[in-house]
Amino acid sequence: MKGLKFIIAGILFGIVMSKSEAISWFRIQEMFRFQSFHMYGIIGTAVILGVIITYVIKKYKLRDFQGNPIVFTPKEMSVPRYLIGGTIFGLGWASTGACPGPMFVNIGYQYWAILIAVGGAIAGTYLYGAIKDRLPH
């Protein structure tokens, strides 16, 4: 099955986010209170490794397993879009203690209350789509 590899990548992600407690509301609170290195360590390690890997992929023009070049499409430059959108996202991230990935991992962890947040996130996405042309980008 062609899709199986994506499910496996997701499983790996779900397990590691759970086991490193990155899906915990408490850990997100601790991060925004600057009271532990834990979350900064997780994001920092991932980004440092990510920078190195991305550099290597570009430098050696590596290809994906089907032989197509791996391309990085840079985001269009803007300040309001990322700053306002990011800030709204952050307001929600700290209150639910879960960003989109961990939200779904929490479903698997059987914290059913998170389904309310997932419903909210889908509704929020819909509203953005409906009014996006009226927002500063």
Add this chain to the structure above:
Amino acid sequence: MLEFLSQPWPWYTSGLVIAFVMVLLLFFGKSFGVSANLRTICSACGAGKNVKFFDFNWRSQTWNLLFLVGAVIGGFIASEFLSNGEAVQISQATIQDLRAMGISAPEGIQPEEIFSLEAAFTLKGFLILLLGGFAIGFGARYAGGCTSGHAISGLSNLQLPSLIAVIGFFIGGLLTTWVLMPLIF
């Protein structure tokens, strides 16, 4: 072995595996970004009929939905087979700060005061989760990505837009933590 895996994993294993997942998706010809799925879900539910933003071939994003299914399964495996039921080991300072707001020390992964079904169906609990989720969905699409797309994939590519978005994530997170939460709790 299982006992060893059932302890909480240190932060560097997590950072390592997250980077590995990102590379895996790149070599599968895709890119790591979870919140795009929320748009796909809207589209799959037929939102494209009314709103142009959702009028695209969502089936081309099936791979990402499968990743999401995997994430749910991963959470299930972790809770059922790899958990020793221990409370999250957060710092004493955080425990004290939260206690002052009426949130008791961790007994599991999530606080009872928000995530127990009892709390979730009080008006306060329900609104925290619903509006919090709403802000996440709205903000992620507005900013063009979430923690995975901007903080991990975007920063790895040294993109300025992603840095601005991550700064925004922190402005919002600090506002909730230091201004809104003391008002709500």
